[in-house]
Amino acid sequence: MVKATEWLAKSLTYENDLLADLEDMMMIKSVRDDAAATEDAPLGPGPKAALEKFLEIAERDGFRTGNYHNLVAYAELGPEDAEESVAIIGHLDVMPAGDGWTKDPWTPVIEDGRLYGRGSSDDKGPSFAGYYALKMLKDMEVPLKRKLVFIVGIDEESDWTGMDDFFEAYGEPTMGFSPDAEFPIINGEKGNGSTVVRFAGNNEGTTRLISFSAGERPNMVPGVAKAVVETEDPEALVAQMDKYLAQESRVKGEAEVNDNRVDFTFFGHQVHGASPETGENAGTYLANFLKEADFGGNAQGFLDFLGGTLHDDTTGTKVGIATHDDLMGDLSMNVGIQRFTDGEDGFVDINIRYPQNITADDIEAKISAAIPTNFAATAANEGHAMVPHYVPGDDPLVSTLLDVYRDHTGLPAGERVIGGGTFGRLLKRGVAFGAMFEGVPDTMHQADEFFPVADLTRAMAIFANAMYELANN
Numbered sequence: 001m002v003k004a005t006e007w008l009a010k011s012l013t014y015e016n017d018l019l020a021d022l023e024d025m026m027m028i029k030s031v032r033d034d035a036a037a038t039e040d041a042p043l044g045p046g047p048k049a050a051l052e053k054f055l056e057i058a059e060r061d062g063f064r065t066g067n068y069h070n071l072v073a074y075a076e077l078g079p080e081d082a083e084e085s086v087a088i089i090g091h092l093d094v095m096p097a098g099d100g101w102t103k104d105p106w107t108p109v110i111e112d113g114r115l116y117g118r119g120s121s122d123d124k125g126p127s128f129a130g131y132y133a134l135k136m137l138k139d140m141e142v143p144l145k146r147k148l149v150f151i152v153g154i155d156e157e158s159d160w161t162g163m164d165d166f167f168e169a170y171g172e173p174t175m176g177f178s179p180d181a182e183f184p185i186i187n188g189e190k191g192n193g194s195t196v197v198r199f200a201g202n203n204e205g206t207t208r209l210i211s212f213s214a215g216e217r218p219n220m221v222p223g224v225a226k227a228v229v230e231t232e233d234p235e236a237l238v239a240q241m242d243k244y245l246a247q248e249s250r251v252k253g254e255a256e257v258n259d260n261r262v263d264f265t266f267f268g269h270q271v272h273g274a275s276p277e278t279g280e281n282a283g284t285y286l287a288n289f290l291k292e293a294d295f296g297g298n299a300q301g302f303l304d305f306l307g308g309t310l311h312d313d314t315t316g317t318k319v320g321i322a323t324h325d326d327l328m329g330d331l332s333m334n335v336g337i338q339r340f341t342d343g344e345d346g347f348v349d350i351n352i353r354y355p356q357n358i359t360a361d362d363i364e365a366k367i368s369a370a371i372p373t374n375f376a377a378t379a380a381n382e383g384h385a386m387v388p389h390y391v392p393g394d395d396p397l398v399s400t401l402l403d404v405y406r407d408h409t410g411l412p413a414g415e416r417v418i419g420g421g422t423f424g425r426l427l428k429r430g431v432a433f434g435a436m437f438e439g440v441p442d443t444m445h446q447a448d449e450f451f452p453v454a455d456l457t458r459a460m461a462i463f464a465n466a467m468y469e470l471a472n473n
Contacts, residue, residue, distance in 0.1 A: 004408040007461040015457045022128040026108040026117045047154035050092040071162030074151045078144035085147040086470045087176030089423040090127030091156035094119040096216045100447035114450040122444035125451040126179040126435030133463035146471040159384040175397045178424035181432035184405040188417030190353040193385035197348045199377035204296030207231045214283025218336035218351040221279035223270025225286040234262045244289045251285045272445040273334035274420035276314040283338040284311040301375025319370035328355035328417045353419035356388045389425035404466045435459035
C-alpha cells in the first residue's frame with residue numbers, strides 16, 4: 001500500500017510540469033462568448049481553444065481521448081471494457097475578469113508561493129491537479145479494476161451546455177467527483193436556478209433613467225454598477241450621492257456631470273454568487289440611492305424593486321422565499337445581472353440556491369408576487385435549473401474520499417452541503433472533492449484570484465490516492 005507521504009513525494013516530481021501546462025492553459029481567455037460563437041465553436045473561440053489545448057496535452061501523454069462536439073473532452077485510463085468506471089469532472093471555462101485586479105488576469109504569475117490569474121482557483125488549477133494525478137497513475141502503471149475517465153467541460157459557469165448530452169452518449173460513470181470546491185468533501189448541493197424579471201424600459205418622471213448596468217453573470221455578486229441619469233439639477237443629485245455615501249460605508253461611488261446628465265459609478269465587492277452575504281452588491285446600492293429621486297414609470301418601479309425589495313437581502317426574506325432545512329441550511333439569493341435602458345427591454349436576473357423544502361416553482365411565484373405595483377414586469381424561471389443533490393454519507397464513495405483526506409492531512413472530516421453547484425451533481429453518485437484546503441481564502445470569481453502552488457501539489461497527491469482507491473476497491 002502506497003503511503004500518503006509517498007504519494008506526496010511522487011507528486012512533487014510533477015510540480016514543474018503541472019505548472020507549465022497550467023500556465024499555458026490560464027493564458028487562454030476561455031470566457032463564454034455567444035457573440036463570437038460558430039458551429040465549430042458553439043461557445044466562442046476561447047472555450048474551444050481551452051478544450052483543444054487539453055486534448056493536445058492528453059494526447060501528448062498517451063491517453064485515450066475523445067471530443068464531444070467541441071463542448072466536452074475526456075481522457076481515459078484503465079481497462080476499456082470495464083463494467084464500472086470512475087469519473088473526475090472539471091471545467092476549463094472561466095468567469096470574466098471583472099474589475100479590481102492588481103495583476104493581469106490573463107498572465108499567470110507566482111508570487112509568495114501563490115499562482116495568480118483567472119482560473120487558478122476556479123477551476124483550471126484544481127482540474128490540472130486532477131489531470132496530473134491521472135498522469136501519475138499512468139506513469140506508475142498501477143493496476144486498475146475500474147476505468148478512470150477525466151472529463152472537462154467548457155460551460156460550467158453558465159448553462160452546462162453539452163454535459164447532459166455527453167453523458168447520455170458516453171454512459172453515466174458508476175461514481176465520481178469534481179475537483180471544483182473544497183476539501184474535505186461536498187456531498188450535497190442546494191438547488192440552483194435563476195428567476196428573471198423582465199420589463200419594458202420607460203420613464204415618466206422629471207428625472208430620467210437613461211441606463212443602468214450591473215453584473216456580468218448570475219453567479220457573481222456585481223462589484224461595479226453604472227447608471228446614466230438625466231436631471232434638471234445634476235449638481236444637487238451629486239450632492240445627494242455624497243451624503244448617501246457618507247452614511248453608507250460599505251460601498252464607494254463617483255459621479256461625472258455632463259450638461260444635464262450625470263454618470264454614476266458605484267463600487268461594491270465582487271464575490272461568488274453562492275455566498276452573496278460575503279460581498280457587497282454595487283447595483284442594489286446604486287438603485288437604493290437613486291430610487292429617492294423623482295423618476296416615474298418602469299424606471300421608478302425598477303429602482304424600487306432593485307434598491308428596495310431586493311437590496312441588502314441575501315436570504316430572500318423580503319420577497320418571501322427565505323427558508324431553511326436541517327440538511328442543506330438556508331436559501332441564498334444573489335441579484336446577479338441588472339439592466340435598464342430607456343426605450344428598450346430590461347431585466348433583473350436573480351440567482352437562487354435553495355434547500356430541499358422549497359421548489360423552483362414556489363420561488364418564481366413568490367418573487368412574482370413581490371414585484372411592486374408600480375413596476376410593469378413579469379418573473380419567470382429561466383436558464384439551466386438544478387434540483388437539490390445529495391449523496392448519503394454512508395455511500396462508499398463518500399467514506400473512501402474522507403478516509404483518503406484524513407490519511408493525508410490528519411484532520412477530522414465529515415460530510416457537507418453547499419450552495420455552489422459543481423459538475424459532481426451530474427452523477428447520481430457524484431460529489432465535489434477539493435481542491436481548496438481549509439483556511440485558504442476563497443478567491444473564486446474575484447479580482448486577484450489565486451491558488452497556493454504547494455496546495456496544488458498536495459491536492460494532486462490526494463487525488464491520485466483517491467482515484468487509485470476508487471478504481472480498485
